[in-house]
Amino acid sequence: MKLLIVTPYFPPKTGGVEHYTYNISLKLLEKGHDVNVITTGTDGVKEEILDGIMVRRLKTKNSLSNTPLDIHLVNFISRILKEENFDIINAHMPVPFYADMSAIVSKRAGVPFVLTYHNDVVKNRGPLSLISSLYNHTLLQITLRAADRIITPSPYVYNESEIMKGFSKKLVLIPPGVDPELYSPSEGSAMIKYGLNKESKSILFVGSMNRGHTHKGVEILLKAFSRIESDETYLILAGTGDMIPEYKKIAESLGIGDRTIFTGFINEESLIELYRLSSLLVLPTLSVAEGFGMVLIEANACGKPVIGSEVGGIKYVIRDGETGILVPPGDPVALANAITRLLDNEELAAKMGSNGRKMVMKNYTWDKSVRMTEKVFEDTLNQLL
Known part of the structure; x- marks a missing residue:
């Protein structure tokens, strides 16, 4: 098949959607x-x-929040479709516009359209809340109706999304994956780089730390970590974002500045080292904006236990008490207690990490994900013949 993948962001830009899109594309290739x-x-x-x-990268001059807007996109896609014959257009969202314009062009050109819908567009406050609600009830509905099939990597979307209730017959759950050979248990070798010694324990957070991602719950994590009284326990926050200066100030005000490490941008190799180095991973998301939480299965694949908020897709990914611990969102006391439980019980932490690795090997590999994706594309073509 000749496939046209349309996505607002793609590597080298990092993020869960970018990682998913890249790995599916690579496996299809x-x-x-x-x-x-x-x-x-x-x-x-x-x-x-x-x-x-x-x-093909199209320069975007305008954006709203993290949504790139370009009036030339429709003509750009249309021109490519005239020059080349594609079997399927596969667009990715929750970031609007690129998928919506792809849906319009696909219908004009008569090319089957498969939408990969990673999560609902959710904004909880301010003008963006009104804009996202308006979008969900207008343009998004047109895009969903235009889709021949809808793939979602999110068990939350598949099971609970109000937006998807009218499109359940089109919907297919295809979870993301991990390369279990690359993401595997081993001794972390990054301790010296981050000033840690062999007796040190570390709590890891991986994610974007910009103003558009405050739902990740970093402030709650900082407050929880301030309750962990141990000079040899560190909090490592891996990722970039314009909120980092503010988070550093919060860490200082809580008296944990000297035990909090912000890594900035790290490549995949360094990320895997951090998983291996860490005692556990925490994903303290506050809202359903977290459709899955790929860092959870990446950490599990490296044999590490995970802690996450009982919200969105996280509650489907973590098997509470088996591969990790679920806590109420926005509760720093409950989060601190869960962290302490794993730090103080190395046997329990090791068992959860081992269980997590087994779960990933069974349910979350890119080979499995791409087989399911390929079948959706083939079924779509066969149904339209």
Whole structure:
């Protein structure tokens, strides 16, 4: 099949959706499909081959929050469809616009359209809350109706989303995956880099720390960590974002500045080292904006226990008491108690990490994800013949 993948962001930009889209694209390529990607860029229209994938990057001059807006996108996609024959258009969201414009073009061109819907568009406060609600009831509905099939990696979306209730017959759950050979248990070798010694314990958070992602709950995590009284226990926050200066101030005000480490941007190799180095991973998300939480299965694959909020997709991914611990969202006391429980009971933590690794091997591999994706594409084509 010749596939056109449309996504607002793609590596080298990092994030859960970007990671999912890249790995599915790469695996489809390995299975012999011709994979092309349209995404945003910074230098006009730029074409490049990224690990065998043809990537076309369209410079976007305007954006709303983290949503790139470009009036030229429809014409850009239309031109490519005229120049080349594609079997399937597969667009990714929750970031609006790129998927919506792809849906419009696909219907005009008569090309089957599969939407990968990672999560609901959720904004809890301010003008963006009104805009997202308006979008969910208007343009998004057009896009969902235009889709021949809808893939979701999120068990929350599949089981609970109010938006998806009218489209359940189109909906297919395809969870994300992990490369279990790459993400595997081993001794972490990054201790010296972060100033830790062999007696040190570390709590890891991985995620974006910008103003558009305050729902990740970093402030709650800082408050919880301030309750952990141990000079040899550290909090490592891996990721970038414009909220980091503010989080550093909060850490200082809580008296944990000298035990809190902000790594900034790290590549995948360094991230795996952090998983291996850490005692456990925490994902303290506050809202249903977390459709899955890929860092949970990545940490589990490395043999580490995980703690997450009982909200959104997280509550489906963590098997409470088996692979990790679920806590109420926004509760620093409950989070601190869960962290302490694992830090104080190394046998329990090791058992949960081992169980998590087994769960990942059974349910969450990219090979499994791509087989399911390929079948959706094939079924879509066969139904439309």
